[in-house]
Amino acid sequence: MSVRTATATVSTRREGLRWVVADAMALTRRNLIRYVRIPTLLVFSTIQPVMFVLLFRYVFGGAIQVPGVNYVDFLMPGIFVQTAAFGSTQTGIGLAEDLSKGLIDRFRSLPMSRSAVLAGRTISDSVRNLFVVLLMLGVGYLVGFRFHAGIVPAVTGVLLAVGFGTAFSWISAWIGLSIRDVESTQAAGFLWIFPFTFASSAFVPVESMPGWLQAFANNQPVTATVNALRALTLGGPTAGHVLEAMAWIGGILLVFVPLSVRRYRSIA
Numbered sequence: 001m002s003v004r005t006a007t008a009t010v011s012t013r014r015e016g017l018r019w020v021v022a023d024a025m026a027l028t029r030r031n032l033i034r035y036v037r038i039p040t041l042l043v044f045s046t047i048q049p050v051m052f053v054l055l056f057r058y059v060f061g062g063a064i065q066v067p068g069v070n071y072v073d074f075l076m077p078g079i080f081v082q083t084a085a086f087g088s089t090q091t092g093i094g095l096a097e098d099l100s101k102g103l104i105d106r107f108r109s110l111p112m113s114r115s116a117v118l119a120g121r122t123i124s125d126s127v128r129n130l131f132v133v134l135l136m137l138g139v140g141y142l143v144g145f146r147f148h149a150g151i152v153p154a155v156t157g158v159l160l161a162v163g164f165g166t167a168f169s170w171i172s173a174w175i176g177l178s179i180r181d182v183e184s185t186q187a188a189g190f191l192w193i194f195p196f197t198f199a200s201s202a203f204v205p206v207e208s209m210p211g212w213l214q215a216f217a218n219n220q221p222v223t224a225t226v227n228a229l230r231a232l233t234l235g236g237p238t239a240g241h242v243l244e245a246m247a248w249i250g251g252i253l254l255v256f257v258p259l260s261v262r263r264y265r266s267i268a
Contacts, residue, residue: 031094061075073146076137076233078202079140083136084129084161095118095121096177125169129165149232164248167253174260197222200223225249
């Protein structure tokens with residue numbers, strides 16, 4: 001390959017990358033504007049996690065004992081991760097809705113990168129997740145939660161929760177593109193989210209669960225991410241927990257990004 005040919009190839013790749021990024025940003029903006037124009041979407045996204053905070057803090061909190069830790073400090077990292085996980089289901093629902101309205105067909109007819117549609121959806125949902133997680137942080141502070149390890153671990157924890165939600169958004173995208181029906185996608189989303197969130201360390205110590213359930217709870221992404229956020233909240237050794245959570249996030253993205261793009265391309 002000549003130098004001129006190699007230079008042309010690199011230039012073409014850069015132009016292609018700019019094309020993908022520009023398309024993804026345009027669709028991200030479109031999705032975020034929709035949230036602004038329909039504020040009830042954000043309202044209902046925040047009501048559920050607020051209810052979980054109040055329920056576990058004031059109803060179940062007195063019955064759940066965590067040795068050496070204030071329960072609200074134990075609880076809120078689980079709430080952050082649960083909020084991101086539940087928020088990720090909106091990705092699949094949104095894609096199924098776009099399919100049912102024919103918007104995906106319109107996007108496919110445009111000179112637009114195939115991956116930009118999915119990237120735009122997941123990025124906008126990640127921005128929404130960031131807003132909701134920050135709102136939950138404010139609610140947590142009102143009910144007594146505090147970060148005890150400083151500002152840098154606090155910011156790291158928030159970013160880790162949002163990154164986890166982004167990874168789960170790609171799972172949700174694959175489900176939405178596979179099922180293609182809004183109601184069925186919504187039902188399916190809760191079917192797979194609930195076991196991961198409630199059979200985890202989000203709300204109670206794993207040691208309090210039956211032995212057969214501990215095997216699952218200790219070896220799944222929600223527990224890994226919650227444990228990382230909890231370590232960042234309370235202080236102490238954090239590197240191992242954070243690396244484990246990042247490995248789960250990276251592994252999920254490695255599997256479900258190409259699966260979702262392939263499913264999108266296969267839609268007739």
